[in-house]
Amino acid sequence: MEPQVAKIPATRLAISINRCFLPLCTGFVEQSARAFGLGDSEALSLTLAAEEIFNYLADGPACGQNLDIACLGNTFQVATVFTLPTNTLNLRAFNFTFRPALNEDQLPADLGLLIASRTVDHLQFDLKAGKFRLTLSKDKAYPALEHKPLLMPRAEPAVTFRRPDPAELLLLLNGLMGLSPGRRLPPEFAQPGKVVDMAGAGLYGALIAVDPAGRLGGGLLWRRLSDQMVECFGPYLFGQPAATARSLLDHLLGVLAKTPAVGLLNRYPTPDLPSGYFEVLGAWGHHARDGSLPEIPVHYRSLEEDTGAVAWTHPALRAFIAKEYERLAFARDLITLSAAGERISPYSVLTTEFNRPAGVVTLRPIWWGEDAECNLREHVRVLRQEGLRDLFFEQDLGRSWQSHFTPALLAAGFSPMVILPHGGHGDLLMFEHRGGDLP
Amino acid sequence: MNPVPLDRLLPDYVRRFEPYIPSKPDAELMRLYGCATLHRLNNNENALGPPPAAQDIIRQFPPPRAALYPSGDAYGLRQKLAARFGKHPDQFLVGNGANEVISFVIKAFCEPGDNIVTADKTFAVYEWVATFSGIDARLIPLRDYAFDDQAMLAAIDDRTKILFVCNPNNPTGTYWERERLLRFLDRVAGQRIVVVDEAYCEFVEAEDFPDGMNLIDVYPNLVIFRTFSKMYGLAGLRIGYLAGHLDVVNAIRRTCIVYSVNTLAQLAAEAAVNDDAHIERTRHLVRESKAFLREELQRMGLPFVAGEGNYLMIQLAMSDTLAYRKLMAQGLMIRAMTGFRFPNWIRVSLTRLDVMEAFAAALRTLVR
Numbered sequence A: 001m002e003p004q005v006a007k008i009p010a011t012r013l014a015i016s017i018n019r020c021f022l023p024l025c026t027g028f029v030e031q032s033a034r035a036f037g038l039g040d041s042e043a044l045s046l047t048l049a050a051e052e053i054f055n056y057l058a059d060g061p062a063c064g065q066n067l068d069i070a071c072l073g074n075t076f077q078v079a080t081v082f083t084l085p086t087n088t089l090n091l092r093a094f095n096f097t098f099r100p101a102l103n104e105d106q107l108p109a110d111l112g113l114l115i116a117s118r119t120v121d122h123l124q125f126d127l128k129a130g131k132f133r134l135t136l137s138k139d140k141a142y143p144a145l146e147h148k149p150l151l152m153p154r155a156e157p158a159v160t161f162r163r164p165d166p167a168e169l170l171l172l173l174n175g176l177m178g179l180s181p182g183r184r185l186p187p188e189f190a191q192p193g194k195v196v197d198m199a200g201a202g203l204y205g206a207l208i209a210v211d212p213a214g215r216l217g218g219g220l221l222w223r224r225l226s227d228q229m230v231e232c233f234g235p236y237l238f239g240q241p242a243a244t245a246r247s248l249l250d251h252l253l254g255v256l257a258k259t260p261a262v263g264l265l266n267r268y269p270t271p272d273l274p275s276g277y278f279e280v281l282g283a284w285g286h287h288a289r290d291g292s293l294p295e296i297p298v299h300y301r302s303l304e305e306d307t308g309a310v311a312w313t314h315p316a317l318r319a320f321i322a323k324e325y326e327r328l329a330f331a332r333d334l335i336t337l338s339a340a341g342e343r344i345s346p347y348s349v350l351t352t353e354f355n356r357p358a359g360v361v362t363l364r365p366i367w368w369g370e371d372a373e374c375n376l377r378e379h380v381r382v383l384r385q386e387g388l389r390d391l392f393f394e395q396d397l398g399r400s401w402q403s404h405f406t407p408a409l410l411a412a413g414f415s416p417m418v419i420l421p422h423g424g425h426g427d428l429l430m431f432e433h434r435g436g437d438l439p
Numbered sequence B: 001m002n003p004v005p006l007d008r009l010l011p012d013y014v015r016r017f018e019p020y021i022p023s024k025p026d027a028e029l030m031r032l033y034g035c036a037t038l039h040r041l042n043n044n045e046n047a048l049g050p051p052p053a054a055q056d057i058i059r060q061f062p063p064p065r066a067a068l069y070p071s072g073d074a075y076g077l078r079q080k081l082a083a084r085f086g087k088h089p090d091q092f093l094v095g096n097g098a099n100e101v102i103s104f105v106i107k108a109f110c111e112p113g114d115n116i117v118t119a120d121k122t123f124a125v126y127e128w129v130a131t132f133s134g135i136d137a138r139l140i141p142l143r144d145y146a147f148d149d150q151a152m153l154a155a156i157d158d159r160t161k162i163l164f165v166c167n168p169n170n171p172t173g174t175y176w177e178r179e180r181l182l183r184f185l186d187r188v189a190g191q192r193i194v195v196v197d198e199a200y201c202e203f204v205e206a207e208d209f210p211d212g213m214n215l216i217d218v219y220p221n222l223v224i225f226r227t228f229s230k231m232y233g234l235a236g237l238r239i240g241y242l243a244g245h246l247d248v249v250n251a252i253r254r255t256c257i258v259y260s261v262n263t264l265a266q267l268a269a270e271a272a273v274n275d276d277a278h279i280e281r282t283r284h285l286v287r288e289s290k291a292f293l294r295e296e297l298q299r300m301g302l303p304f305v306a307g308e309g310n311y312l313m314i315q316l317a318m319s320d321t322l323a324y325r326k327l328m329a330q331g332l333m334i335r336a337m338t339g340f341r342f343p344n345w346i347r348v349s350l351t352r353l354d355v356m357e358a359f360a361a362a363l364r365t366l367v368r
Helices: A019-035 A040-059 A112-118 A166-176 A192-200 A242-256 A315-328 A372-385 A400-411 B026-033 B052-059 B063-067 B075-085 B098-109 B125-131 B149-154 B178-188 B246-253 B263-272 B276-300 B320-328 B353-367
Strands: A010-016 A066-073 A077-085 A122-128 A131-139 A160-162 A204-210 A216-224 A229-237 A263-266 A279-285 A295-302 A309-313 A332-336 A349-355 A360-367 A390-396 A414-420 A428-433 B092-095 B115-119 B136-140 B160-166 B193-197 B222-227 B240-244 B311-315 B345-349
Touching (some): A040 A131, A112 A122, A166 A204, A279 A315, A295 B320, A315 A400, A315 A414, A400 A414, B075 B263, B092 B098, B098 B160, B098 B193, B115 B125, B115 B149, B125 B136, B178 B193, B222 B246
Parallel strands (some): A309 A332
Antiparallel strands (some): A390 A428, B222 B240
16 A cells, blocks of 8 residues: 555634734744744744735735635645635736836835745645645755765665665665765755655655565655656665566555556666666756756656547647657547637736755646746746756646647747656646756 | 535545546547557457357347346346256356456445455455455465465454455466365365355366365355356356355345346356357367467567466566557557556457467567
């Protein structure tokens, strides 16, 4: 069985969006953050971000609306979630780059969302069932991993594959640093205590390979990205034969069998990844701090017999998408988007997901409009200025209207890189922004 | 309109259960994958179809009879089964495929908190029905591709109600010989229900294969499952049955849905049940196809497990789900085994020789 996600303790506040309630909002967030165990500095950061968001809402798009604020206390993180109905909202204001029109005597309150994002680790928008949700998350402070290779005791070939206890998981994560230096690891792994806490909360799964004497020979971690998609990390081996890597993957696939997961992703392939288990969907570039742009192969495995799907495409990308589907042997009904002079909204809306520790931003469309190209260019400009190196755009090929963004994306410097089967409502086409003024 | 509060209405064990999505109809799959023909090698159907007498029944079925309810408890078929196996007709319960009788048994004996014991790599429906009924399914790893009797016995506790043994096992084709099954039943000592699923028993030619029907009198806790879907070629009509000691069957009858088996299925099964010549013809076909495919696989250097039953398993040096897609594009539908917890294995039904030849040719394109 997969790990069960633990129930998350929460506090809630329901208020109207009005400046007079600002102290109530900030007091609630700060007290909740402390109660959930954030340290002074982190609790203050989250409170400042909440203040920025509340001011932004009160000054503009949602003034007078009802607002629900919830604080969720994971063991490793506190999240503050602002939820408000969308029926009277101008969603355009939730573009990250939105600047309200100001009178000359007003102070510029623009880019409030961006300012808020600077003080938290993750910021995410989503739109579901008529509700707009903005989530700010601040991770607890964990000591960084010491960059001293840990000498793992030499293990005999592993005979047991099982879930680790917290100490064993910590040992595995520490042991990863002793593997070949420079190996690309998920940024979270630099804080093993956080990963252990996340595993305790059911957000990471892990398996270890153990020899007859109980010595650790290797391991594998995984994390659910959505109901349908799981990402795995590893397998990592400490002097083990290749069969150990295969056994670790076989065990993971056994865990995932008969679950809702239809795809297994591996974006951090290791030299120990056995052949024949994954397909290479393609590659994307990772803008490294030294200025290089190494290509990162994206490994994927379908967990089920593929039953086909509809994929929408703009004419400009039809050839690319058709070729990719043929190369990957995915049967799809490819439908080319057509325009018949219908009325188009003047504004587009994008949501932005920040992963600051990883330097990654993912843009997702929630509304198509005529200003798509300008909007995208402005997002790129601001995000590059913010020092964010890897910019992605997710286009859901199962949602026809999202293909309208294609010409704007291409013009704004995005390139289609990888099709991720069943990554969204349908398949996801991942665009990456290349070039521009990199930080 | 307010959304239905499914999170509140659904029991947790149902909410967490992933529904099984069957494959699309042939015409849709052929259009999708762009293939002119499609050979289904994924469901272990009988390429010869139903026995001739059953085919006559199907051809001659009078349409007005479709307006009438069937026999609610398959009265006629139970008479035939009783005569064939030397039992009382009430020792049989007929269901809409053997899948339905799995539900009958689990519903009759288990309540939330109870558990069943079976293998991790076997016919999945025992585990599914238990799981979405709130019953713990204890899945014991196979040993040498076969059910591990000792580990199954060790997994029994106070809340264990049923042990499911698939004999021969789908998908590995391994089986417990008579002595091993008897030892197992002796150890259970009548304290739990032991279900032996013999869906593929008619394909087995080994001398030491146990006939569960003959053991019911000695072991009243033994329940046997059989089906008309495989050897008798009636998969499309959905009919299977269970047999057991009268007291046990009467207990299961409480959770049995009557009228669930249609008239045509009952009549066709009645016509099929005594056709031993059909069994012999089918065995001959399977024997021939198995020999051919074994030779081809050895030539390709692919490991395989070819036990009893009209199927075999092949290990690939690639993802089985990728192989599925690539074979589909060539008009051949196999079973990808990741969902059976056999990653990188496929299961192939043994069918007509010309289809096996087409399959071998397509497989060669994947392994070269």
